[in-house]
Amino acid sequence: MPVTLLGAAEIRALAADLDVTPTKKLGQNFVVDANTVRKIVTAARVTSADRVVEVGPGLGSLTLAILETGAPVTAVEIDHRLAERLPATAAAHGVPDGALTVVAQDALRVSELPGDPDVLVANLPYNVSVPVLLHFMEHFPTIQRGVVMVQAEVGERLAAPSGSKVYGAPSVKAAWYGSWRLAGTVSRQVFWPVPNVDSVLVGFERDAAARGTEEERLRTFAIVDAAFQQRRKMLRQALSAVLGGSSAAASEVLERAGVAPTARGEELTIEDFVRIARA
Ligand code: SAM
Numbered sequence: 001m002p003v004t005l006l007g008a009a010e011i012r013a014l015a016a017d018l019d020v021t022p023t024k025k026l027g028q029n030f031v032v033d034a035n036t037v038r039k040i041v042t043a044a045r046v047t048s049a050d051r052v053v054e055v056g057p058g059l060g061s062l063t064l065a066i067l068e069t070g071a072p073v074t075a076v077e078i079d080h081r082l083a084e085r086l087p088a089t090a091a092a093h094g095v096p097d098g099a100l101t102v103v104a105q106d107a108l109r110v111s112e113l114p115g116d117p118d119v120l121v122a123n124l125p126y127n128v129s130v131p132v133l134l135h136f137m138e139h140f141p142t143i144q145r146g147v148v149m150v151q152a153e154v155g156e157r158l159a160a161p162s163g164s165k166v167y168g169a170p171s172v173k174a175a176w177y178g179s180w181r182l183a184g185t186v187s188r189q190v191f192w193p194v195p196n197v198d199s200v201l202v203g204f205e206r207d208a209a210a211r212g213t214e215e216e217r218l219r220t221f222a223i224v225d226a227a228f229q230q231r232r233k234m235l236r237q238a239l240s241a242v243l244g245g246s247s248a249a250a251s252e253v254l255e256r257a258g259v260a261p262t263a264r265g266e267e268l269t270i271e272d273f274v275r276i277a278r279a
Contacts, residue, residue, distance in 0.1 A: 050118055051117045072100070133174065257279040
């Protein structure tokens with residue numbers, strides 16, 4: 001039996017049956033358009049050989065489109081009402097036993113996932129999209145690539161090169177793990193309820209080699225946070241705060257790293273930040 005997708009009317013009926021009114025707090029904007037969920041799965045190049053993890057499956061519209069490819073899915077959902085219903089929805093839509101595993105948990109607290117997933121596909125809850133992405137890149141090194149839907153401003157930041165207007169701490173931290181690109185736009189009209197922000201697809205590929213040790217990552221991220229908290233200030237000033245107030249020590253570190261003390265965070269690449277952390 002082939003897997004069939006959810007229609008708009010069925011999604012609303014499912015929500016009504018569960019007595020679920022979509023909440024902003026959990027970023028519950030459900031995709032009610034089959035073309036859009038298939039577009040996300042196509043952008044992620046999911047095949048039956050992949051093992052997919054989805055964050056926030058909701059009522060299951062994207063989940064079924066991933067399962068339609070034959071790839072097994074582990075879905076992490078914080079809302080217990082939605083998590084409990086998902087297996088029955090999948091079974092009613094032709095998903096074979098064992099293809100879907102539901103983890104009813106906050107994605108930010110998940111530390112183990114069954115099945116060593118290699119692809120992340122998600123329509124992320126907007127208020128926690130960057131923390132969820134960084135958490136998954138950090139805790140699940142088997143994830144090699146993915147496509148996620150996020151708020152347009154967040155997607156532009158994740159994919160921004162150094163020096164661009166929207167380049168910020170999320171851009172540098174994401175670049176620690178790999179390369180990020182914009183992979184398409186999505187109309188507000190495909191959601192229920194219709195959100196008051198635009199959405200984009202963001203694709204990523206994990207770098208083959210790790211950039212450094214865990215200690216180096218923590219130090220790099222602390223310097224990145226300091227550099228972008230004081231966006232207008234020169235790096236020497238931001239770094240001296242991290243080094244306990246010594247401007248001379250900050251200048252010395254920057255010199256050792258080969259970075260001009262007068263540079264600003266937004267001009268530096270992830271490689272520059274890592275050199276500063278090592279220095
Ligand atoms: N994938 C579904 C779709 O495309 O229709 C729903 C996407 S909706 C934008 C986000 C989903 O993430 C909701 O189902 C919400 O309950 C869930 N969610 C919100 N915060 C979460 C968290 N911290 N961990 C796991 N799921 C979360």
